[in-house]
Each structure stands twice: as structure tokens, then as C-alpha cells.
Amino acid sequence: MALVTFYEKPGCINNARQKKLLREAGHELIERNLLTEPWTGERLRPFFGTLPVASWFNRSAPRVKSGEIVPGCLDAETVLALMLAEPLLIRRPLLSCAGRHMCGFDPGELAAMLGSGVPQPVGDLETCTQADDRSCAATGRAS
Numbered sequence: 001m002a003l004v005t006f007y008e009k010p011g012c013i014n015n016a017r018q019k020k021l022l023r024e025a026g027h028e029l030i031e032r033n034l035l036t037e038p039w040t041g042e043r044l045r046p047f048f049g050t051l052p053v054a055s056w057f058n059r060s061a062p063r064v065k066s067g068e069i070v071p072g073c074l075d076a077e078t079v080l081a082l083m084l085a086e087p088l089l090i091r092r093p094l095l096s097c098a099g100r101h102m103c104g105f106d107p108g109e110l111a112a113m114l115g116s117g118v119p120q121p122v123g124d125l126e127t128c129t130q131a132d133d134r135s136c137a138a139t140g141r142a143s
Contacts (some may be wrong), residue, residue, distance in 0.1 A: 001025070001026035001027045001028065001114075001116060002027050002028070002097050002098065002114040002115065002116070003027070003028045003029075003030065003097065003098075004022060004027050004028070004029050004030070004095055004096070004097045004114065005029075005030045005032060005095065005096045005097070006018075006019060006022070006029045006030065006031050006032065006093055006094075006095055007032045007033075007034040007037060007092070007093055007094035007095070008031060008032070008033070008034055008092060008093050009033075009034055009035055009088075009092055010033055010035075012092065014092075014105075015092060015093055018093055018105045019031070021107075021118055022110075022118060025114075025116065025118050026116070027114060027116075034087055034090060034092060034093070034094060035087045035088065036087075037087070039083070039084055039087065040084070041080045041081075041084060044080060044083060044084070044090070045076075045080060046101040047094045047095075047096070047101040047102060047103045048103055049101065049102065051103070053071070053072075053074060053075065053076050053079050054071035054072040055071075055091070055104075056071070056079055056083070056090070056091055056103065057069075057071040057079075057089055057090075057091055058088065058089055058090055058091045058092060059071075059091075061086075061088050061089045062088075063086070063089065064089065069082065069089070090103070091103045091104050092104075093105060095110070095113070097113055097114055100113045
């Protein structure tokens with residue numbers, strides 16, 4: 001099985017469920033705090049691969065939900081600068097394994113990256129069920 005670096009928002013219920021699925025599949029995790037990691041544009045950019053820039057965003061981030069930031073209207077350079085200044089904007093989790101990177105939790109993409117299957121999640125493991133990411137941060141609950 002694989003050794004996976006898992007960048008998460010501590011206290012996020014969805015990230016906890018994602019990690020549980022990976023462990024159940026036999027993978028070992030190195031857990032990192034996505035919000036306090038010393039990101040640079042060069043380190044962050046590979047996680048997004050060929051995804052459209054709008055897909056890089058945490059759709060539950062308060063500035064995205066309020067419409068202050070419109071993901072589809074920004075270029076990659078601007079988005080990276082915003083994310084470096086405010087990591088809460090980054091779609092979670094970020095995962096790396098053996099030099100490969102991805103963002104979000106897609107079991108099919110994970111299987112390709114890890115070389116083995118990941119159990120199919122029950123329900124949506126990416127969308128925050130809380131009112132917004134501020135409430136999640138304030139309560140220590142999911143997003």
C-alpha cells in the first residue's frame with residue numbers, strides 16, 4: 001500500500017471520513033495542516049494538475065459562498081496568490097504520493113494515483129454540510 005501525505009483542515013468531518021477510507025484501504029497517512037503549511041506557488045500548483053482553475057477552490061469558503069470571489073473569473077496566477085494569502089480557499093484535501101499530486105477526493109483518481117482501490121464513500125465527502133467554513137472553524141466541525 002501507499003504512503004500518502006494528506007493536507008487537511010483539522011477538525012473537518014469530511015477530511016476525517018476521507019482519511020478513514022484511505023486507512024481502511026491499507027494506506028499510511030502523513031497528516032498535515034493545510035491552513036498552516038508554508039505554501040509557495042511552486043509547491044501548491046502541482047496539486048491542481050490539469051483541473052480548470054475554478055475547480056481549485058473550496059466552494060464552502062466564505063468569500064466564495066458570498067460571491068466576493070468568483071472562481072470562474074480568475075486566472076491561475078491570481079488564484080494562487082489568493083490561496084497563498086488565504087489557504088481556506090484551497091479545495092481539500094490535497095494529497096501527494098510518490099511524486100504525484102491531486103486535490104479533492106475522487107476515489108477513481110485516487111486509485112490511479114495510489115495504484116490500488118479506495119472504498120467508495122457513502123455520500124458526498126467534499127461538500128461542507130455546515131453553514132460556512134467560518135462556522136466550521138469556530139466550532140471545530142466539518143467543512
